Amino acid sequence: MSSESNNSKSAGMRPGGVAAAGPSAAISYPKAQEPMGLNRLFSLSYPVKSGIARVALLALAVGFEYLSRNCDKLKKEISTWEEGRVFALSVLSKGPSVVLRKENGAIRYIGGNLKDSEIVFYFKNIDSALMLFAGLIGAHTASAQHRTIVHGDIGIAMEVLRAMNIAQSYLYPGIVLKKTFKRAPKLSFSEQVLKAKLMLALLPGIAAAAKK
Amino acid sequence: MKSDFYEFFCPVKVISGKQALSNLPHEMDQLNVKRALVVTDKGVAGAGLISYVQDAFQGSFCEIGHIFDETPPDSSNMVVNQVAELFRQKNCDCFVAVGGGSCIDTAKGANIVVTEQTDDLMKFRGAERLKKAMKPLLVVPTTAGTGSEVTLVAVISNVQAGVKMAFTSDRLYPNVAILDPKMTMTMPPKITAATGMDALTHAIEAYYCLQKNPISDSLAITAIKLAMGNLVKCVENGKDESARLAMANSSLIAGMAFSNSMVGVVHALAHATGGVCHVPHGVANAILLPFGMENNLAKKACEIGELAPYLCGREIQGDDRAKAGAAIQAVRNLNKKLNQLSGLPNRLRDAGVTEDKLEAIAKVAVNDGALIYNPEEVTFEEALEILRRAF
Structure with a gap:
């Protein structure tokens, strides 16, 4: 007799899988295993995860601000955007948000109020946001797996997404970019220098942004 | 994914x-x-x-x-x-x-x-x-x-x-x-051909784009089998009731597949071609489909190759690349046949697109949401290259 049919018997099931009448013994499950590696992130409490997501979103916002003034690729990408374009990233339902606006040709972080955003990229839950921030999945995979949704014009969202990909290419190490991008960007020497400068500016930038 | x-x-x-x-x-x-x-x-x-x-x-x-x-x-x-x-x-x-x-x-x-x-x-x-x-x-x-x-x-x-x-x-x-x-019986041959190729494109893109899943895969294959077995029959004889019903099912099943797995570069370019040059969606899809499949060969030769038996009607020998090549050729052969039977255009230039419009089409296409789900990254330059080849 197979182990499957043995299990069916011990769980009070007939061989065909239909529950037998009368009382049956409770199934005893082995204790769930502790998550390993980066998966530990998902077993943290909601406030901690929300805090991490907020810092990650602020890092993205600060990176966006810095690169929109210093990175030629990003400057070119946003050059066709209308002044005053407001876009945001937010975690549903009560998670953190960052709102950014194009002002004087550059991107500026303007806080967390989604009210005036014409484009909002929503993560459906905090774990989905963390998967992206931890470099486990890329933006296109998050979208393909329905972990994110977009409110607003899809054409504009695609423009913002391209700009966001440029910003991410300076925020993540190459090994993560290889895993999460369809085609990992290759940074030139001057771009690597810019990446290093951004890393130095990131912490004070996040601290300042957190006060907004 | x-x-x-x-x-x-x-x-x-x-x-x-x-x-x-x-x-x-x-x-x-x-x-x-x-x-x-x-x-x-x-x-x-x-x-x-x-x-x-x-x-x-x-x-x-x-x-x-x-x-x-x-x-x-x-x-x-x-x-x-x-x-x-x-x-x-x-x-x-x-x-x-x-x-x-x-x-x-x-x-x-x-x-x-x-x-x-x-x-x-x-x-x-x-x-x-x-x-x-x-x-x-x-x-x-x-x-x-x-x-x-x-x-x-x-x-x-x-x-x-x-x-x-x-x-x-x-x-x-x-x-x-x-x-x-x-x-669907009164549909003229050319529209039958174009809409049928739209359904086939939905099914094929659904099978290799990033949101593919086991359920959409099985739907896509069924839709492809129905389309390959009945589209030409419908174009040849619009009064063939069972072929018409089979094509209606192919379209519906492909719709179920792509609604849950999305589409890719072929649709992004076809939407843009329709927007800029008013080419009917099915016609644009038919023309662009083999080129879009080629665009994804480097990453999805295995998946495209898996479609070869359904598109070619026989098992294909060789590695993934050979099978994928045969699948793409089968789509080209179908397009050619539909062109002979109904006048379905096989090149963008035959569908009313002029060369000076290709850049405008590529510009619109890179902002199309379908590109997110295309396995291969597609830049403006690459979109333009696909259009030039299809021109």
């Missing part, structure tokens, strides 16, 4: 077969509605297809409240608002869309306006913004290509803003899809 995480949803009741249309009033009754606003277009009405719908209501307690037959080829917010106003004025309680993608999208759009009590669709653009239960929508397709009868998408032009508004929501799925072969 491997299928390690996916969502799949399709709540549409499908009724398929000869005289299936006669079930329409019963289905309305099951949905507890009695008075339908029929949304159609002049072509459908002119072909006498609406009289079939009217006949179906005989001997039933359900009735047609009004027939709106002025749906344009590209539905707009103005038309949608007009249909919604008629719905209220005529005290209707459900929509019955009879036609192709534009009629179905118009009914979906009007349903948003009625349900959300708004005349500004702009604020519902994007994904999953519709929360209220909508009015029942029953769909009777008269083309076999769009698959809109089983999709969660509606695309409506905003005339004032000059943009195409895209809506996706689980609320936008119709309640019932009725496939009756007599409703």
